[in-house]
Amino acid sequence: MTTSIKLTDTQRKVLNHAADQADGRITWFPDNVKGGSRQKVVDGLFNRALITTNGTDWFVAAEGYDALGRARPIPATIHPAPEVDADVAAAEANWTQEKQQAAQRLLQVGVEGKPRTRENSKQATVIQMLQRPEGATVNQICEATGWQPHTVRGTFAGAFKKKLGLNITSDKPEGGDRTYRIA
Numbered sequence: 001m002t003t004s005i006k007l008t009d010t011q012r013k014v015l016n017h018a019a020d021q022a023d024g025r026i027t028w029f030p031d032n033v034k035g036g037s038r039q040k041v042v043d044g045l046f047n048r049a050l051i052t053t054n055g056t057d058w059f060v061a062a063e064g065y066d067a068l069g070r071a072r073p074i075p076a077t078i079h080p081a082p083e084v085d086a087d088v089a090a091a092e093a094n095w096t097q098e099k100q101q102a103a104q105r106l107l108q109v110g111v112e113g114k115p116r117t118r119e120n121s122k123q124a125t126v127i128q129m130l131q132r133p134e135g136a137t138v139n140q141i142c143e144a145t146g147w148q149p150h151t152v153r154g155t156f157a158g159a160f161k162k163k164l165g166l167n168i169t170s171d172k173p174e175g176g177d178r179t180y181r182i183a
Contacts, residue, residue: 005048005067010041015050015064024060024073026051122147123159127182130168135181156180 007015010033018026029038042058045051050064065072118124122145129136129144141152160166160182167183 005050007067008041008044010037011045011050012068014041015045015060015068018051018058018060019065019068019070024064026058026060123155126152126155127160127166130166130180130182132181135179137177137179139177 010030013030014026014028017028018024021027026042029041033041042051045064046053046058048063048067050061050067051058052061053059062072125144126136126141129141138149138152141147142149145152147155156168160168168180169183170178170180172178
């Protein structure tokens with residue numbers, strides 16, 4: 001089955017050579033194609049979905065065989081091994097159970113050992129600090145949450161002002177740190 005995909009002579013030679021290999025692996029390039037030219041050939045074939053990769057090697061894709069007008073290779077028949085299948089099933093069941101248990105633990109216990117709810121989130125902690133009569137400084141909030149100063153200021157502008165609609169005010173006493181409050 002020939003398609004209307006136009007290939008350069010080099011692309012056609014590389015694809016034909018790879019299609020002749022049992023595994024369809026691209027291992028050969030013409031002698032005059034080196035370095036960056038090889039990469040351009042590979043990129044051109046890949047962009048047209050004529051080749052595929054396993055992470056390290058390139059292989060002719062089914063569409064590559066079609067573009068050459070060649071029959072696609074028939075995959076080898078897999079003969080099941082009952083003992084391997086049983087081991088795989090047991091390992092998958094064990095992995096699934098461990099994954100579910102880990103997910104339950106994460107849901108039940110937060111970072112500080114308390115269940116994480118909206119009431120004891122970092123955002124709630126910062127809001128409580130800003131509601132105090134004395135307010136809070138960026139450094140105090142950083143110590144309480146473990147955030148960087150730019151994260152605190154970004155939270156003021158984004159989450160608090162824009163999303164929650166809170167009115168945050170600040171004042172800087174003579175010789176002191178800027179203090180933020182919810183008005």
